[in-house]
Amino acid sequence: MASQETFKEHSVAEFFKKNKQMLGFSGKIRSLTTIVHEYVTNSFDACEEAGILPEIEMEMKETGKDRYLLKVKDNGPGIPKKHLGKALGMMLAGTKFHRYIQQRGQQGIGAAGCTMYSLLTTGKPVYAESGNGKEIIKCNISVDFKTNKPVLTNIIEEPSDFRGLVVEAEFGDVKFEKSNYGVIEYLRRSALVNPHAKIRFTDPSGEAIVFPRSTEEIPPKPVEVQPHPLGITAHDLLDLSKAESEYSRLSSFLQARFSRVSLAKVNELKDMLPxxxxxxxxxxxxxxxxxxxxxxxxxxKWISPSADGIIPIGKDLIEKSFVNVLNPEIVVVSERKPKIYKGGIPFVVEAGIAYGGGIASAGKKGEVMRFANRAPLLFDAGGCAITETVKSVDWKRYNLKNFDEEPIVVLVNISSVHIPYVTAGKQAIAGIEEVSDEIKNAVMEASRKVQVYISGKRKKKEAETKRKVIRRYVNQLSSDLAELAETDDEEKLKEKLSEMVENRYT
Amino acid sequence: MNEKVAMDKLKGLGKDIHDEVVKGEPPKFETVLRSRGNIKYDEGVGCLRLGNKKETRNFLTVSQSRTFMQTVAIANKTKRFLKEDLHTSIRGLYYQLKFSLGENLDESLFEEQGESNALIEDLEVALGIKREDLHLTTDRKGVVAGPMKIRDKFGGEENTIDLTKQGRSGWMVPSDVDNGMEFMDVDAKYILVVEKDALWQRLNEDKFWKKEKCIIITPKGQASRGTRRLIRKLADQDLPVYVFTDCDAWGWYIYWTIKTGSMNLAYLGRDFSIPESKFLGVTMSDIEKYSFLKKLTIKAKDIDVKRASEMMGYPWINKHKEWVAELKKVLKTKQKIEQDALQGQKLTFVGEYIKEKIKNEEWLP
Known part of the structure; x- marks a missing residue:
């Protein structure tokens, strides 16, 4: 058994080393955004669990061609010594992997993946400082690829009142660029859906940009939920059963560890599987x-799983963030109940539409902002169910002639314990029918409200334009008409005509 | 007089709209649709005219607002012309009305002349009057000579013009032959309309009108409004009208415009058409009859052939089998012949040709 496990871990680190694109390390710009994403989501998750308002400081320096040093500092709870190595130096360490909890980083390979990337491209380990407000641990962390074990060196432990995590790492084969796929856009979108966070980023030219906090409200702590039988694979079941230490009978294990599994359901299973x-x-x-x-x-036939574990951003916060970040003319956010995909996994889709105003003046057109558990998805837009669904909406029906040319931003956030990503790169939502349908319904719900607003506004504007046009002609017509009819009624005609125009077009 | 009628109608239009506005009703007036679908051939009279489809112009309809104001402005301006007894061209009218609508408005009453043309037609149709009655002149085209006199009241003077004493140049047809003009001492047996000025000059030199006691008119191509009115008025004195053109679709079309009117000016109806006119030639059959013409034909151009097949499609033309036969010959032989070709053997043959045709009643309907 032990040898089997070693083999498994060995293959994990080696596997991802060979297939780093699966973790989002493909392309210089994307790799850098992936790195920032991993650190930021880790900080957000940690702060959320600890009930802390996150404050993240990031600094990036160019150290060579396509080579940057990144320093990330947060005010989170820090990572205890026994977990520090696993968190930053072990792939699939399992700290989160088998917890059924809604978090941004879901697969536990993120920060360790960055360490791996640093080692692969610069040969340098990652430097970390973790403090809990009483003591601090400082060390270098690297990964032993053969055994998938973290290696900590130069360890210093001392008393300190610092609380939080600092990571300093140098990466090669990456590139900083101010594009739609770059770090700044990622942070801008992160800030949009995490209005309780404050982020400060200093770019390689020394220019700092701050995304301020716009609410003091900490999102509710994510609740750990038991897995629903319909939401797990044979592999998951095997892992869970191996880890079981409390229950020694399969029937009680199933009832205790899974949601909605009752004695009656176990008996049904017994009958089916003698x-x-x-x-x-x-x-x-x-x-x-x-x-x-x-x-x-x-x-x-199961009772549907509880959706208690799901924490959407919330209508109010999306509205508030939209106003803060984009200052649009109108904001509409849909409110949807949890739905279930693949028969057992609950999820919630939120769709927000911002239109006109600051979006128009910023020159933004037909933008789709994708999020999964509040983490922005910047890449693989083409293969993502959100993009596909938004593009498939018949926008003309909603008074938007050409979606790509309108001053509109559509935000879609999917919240779930298990986001159905296309790959481990976690950038695209898989086109599962139930998910796509729900995205469409959410977007259309918001679109209808936008339509009502736009058509009302358009009608009013049209009436005003018409009124203006006709009013230009009133004076000339009155004067000609009075003369043609041989009367002195010019003023009276003016008055009457103006009145008629006003009444007709208001 | 027409001018008096026009004046009253203009005032009436103003009064009607004025009263509507005072009552708080949207200002509007009715006109007849001039589109292709409302152009009819009047079998009884034998001319093209408009049908009964009406159209309302409403000031409160955004798309019609500006043109409504412009139409009233034209009505008012032309009423002033009538009052002052002054004439101008539609270009002159355009300049009279090309002024800003207001200090802070970047818009003129008229921006270009093209805007006014359709509105003048609207006004003509709505009021049932001609633009000439509104003192709007058109370019003069057409020359006359023959035994008749004209009394012309113009610019405060009155002159009598003898059309037998116009020498080599003839009398040029003015744009308006209805107002301030009287035809006197018409002593002719018929009217001959000759398409080309060159042939008219030939007949004038030959003293054809004197020998034949007829009035010769050349429209110099397509007949102007004034020329068509002149022929109409002379025809009204019970004089037969014969038309003599080139033997090609273009020449024949000139004949048909004189006879039935054109699609573009269908709204003018009978006042501008002469359904009783007859076609003397040149015909395709003449080529067979006068052998010298055979060598003088020219190849018909694509446009001649196209026009010929179009004419075959017009019901007022294809109801005459003689014309269908002529047009078919054009389509088949792809040939044409100019009226000038009649001078090929002998310059004065033209006169003989015409006399013979009339004597033998050899014409097409």
């Missing part, structure tokens, strides 16, 4: 047995 001994220790479940169980889970 070949499985439900009294056996879950630790002894075989891969084949897990597969059979997961297969049969699909044939049982």
């Amino acid at each position: 070949e499985i001994n439900f009294n056996k220790n879950p630790k002894n479940l075989s891969w084949e047995e897990c597969e059979m169980l997961v297969q049969k889970f699909k044939d049982i």
Whole structure:
């Protein structure tokens, strides 16, 4: 068993080393954005769990061609010594992997992935400082690729009142650029959906940009929920059963560790699977047995999973952020109930539309901002269900002639314990029917309100234009008409005509 | 007089709209649709005219607002012309009305002349009067000679013009032959309309009008409004009208415009058409009859052929089998012949040709 585990971990680090594009390390600009994303989401998640208003400072310096030194400092709870290595130097360390909790970083490979990238491109380890307000630990962290074990060196531990995490790392084969895929755009969008955070970023030219905090409200702590039978794979089931130490019978393990699994449901499973001994220790479940169980889970009518674990951004906050960041003429945000995909995974879609005003003056047109659990998705837009769905909306029906030319920003945020990403790069939402349908419904709900606003405004504007046009002609017509009819009624005609024009076009 | 009628109608238009406005009703007036769909061939009279489809112009309709104001401005301005007894061209009218609508408005009453043309037609149709009655002149075109006199009241003077004493140049047809003009001592047996000025000069030199006791008119191509009115008025004195043009679609079309009027000016109706006129030649059949003409034909151009096939499609033309036969010959032989070709053997043959045709009643309807 031990050798099997070693082999597994070995393959994880080696695998991602060879396939770093799967983690978002492909292309110089994208790689840098991925790095920033990993650190920022880690900080946000940590602060949220600890109930702290996040404050992140970042500084980037150019150290060579396509080579940058990045320093990230947050005010979070810090990482205890025993977890520090795992968090920054071990792929799939499992600190989050099997927790059913809604977080931005979901797969636990993020920050360790950055360490890996630093080692691969510069050969240098990552320097970290972690403080809990009483003591601080300073060290260098690298990854042993063969064993997927973190390696900590130059460790200094001393008393300190610093609380938070500092990471300093140098990366090669990356590039800073002020583009739609760059770091600043990423941070701008992050700030948009995390109005409780304050972010300060100093770019390689020394120019600092601050995204201020616009609410003191800390989002609710994410709740850890039990997995629903419909939301797990055979692999998940095997991992969970191996880790089980409290329950020694399969039937009680299933009831205790999964949501909506009752004795009655276990009995149904027993009837369907006479070949499985439900009294056996879950630790002894075989891969084949897990597969059979997961297969049969699909044939049982379950009560839908609880959506308690899902924390959307919220209508008010999206509206507030839109106003703060974009200053648009109108903001509309849809409010939707949780839905379920693949029969068991709850998710919530929020769609916000901002139109006109600051968007027009900033020259933005037809922009789609994608988010998953409040983390911006900047890349792989073409293959993302959000982009595809937004583009598939018949915007003409909503009084928007040409979506790509209108001063409009559409924000879509998907919140779920399990975001259905296309790849481990976590940049695109998979086109699962239930998810796509819900995105469409949410966007259309918001669009309808925008339509009402635009058509009302357009009508009013049209009436005003018409009124103006006709009023220009009133004086000339009155004078000609009075003379033609051989009367002295010019003034009276003017008055009457003006009145008629006003009444007709208001 | 027409001018008096026009004056009253203009005032009436003003009064009607004025009263509507005072009552708080949207200012509007009605006119007849001039589009292709409302152009009819009047079988009884034998001319093109407008049907009954009406159109309302409303000042409160944004798309019509500006043109409504402009139409009233034209009405008022031309009423002043009538009062002052002054004439001008539509270009002159345009300049009279090209002024700013107000100090802070970057817009003129008229920006270009093109705007006014359609509105003048609107006014003509709405009021049932001609632009000539509004003292709007058009370019003169057309020359006359023959046994008749004209009394011309103009510019405060009155002159009598003898059309037998116009020498080599003839009398030029003015744009308006209705107002301030009287035809006297018309002592002719018929009227001959000759397409080309060159042929008219030939006949004038030959003293054809004197020998034949007829009035010769050349429209110099397509007949102007004034020329068409002149022929109409003479025809009204029970004089037969014969038309003599080139033998090609263009020449024939000149004949048909004189006879039935044109699509563009269908709104003018009978006043500008002479349905009783007859076509003397030149015809395709003449080529067979006068053998010397065979060598004088020219190849028809594409546009001649195109026009010929268009004419075949007009019901007022294709109801005459003689014309269908002529047009078919053009389409088949792709040939044409100019009236000038009649001088090919002998310059004075033209006169003989015409006399023979009339004597033998050899004409097309």
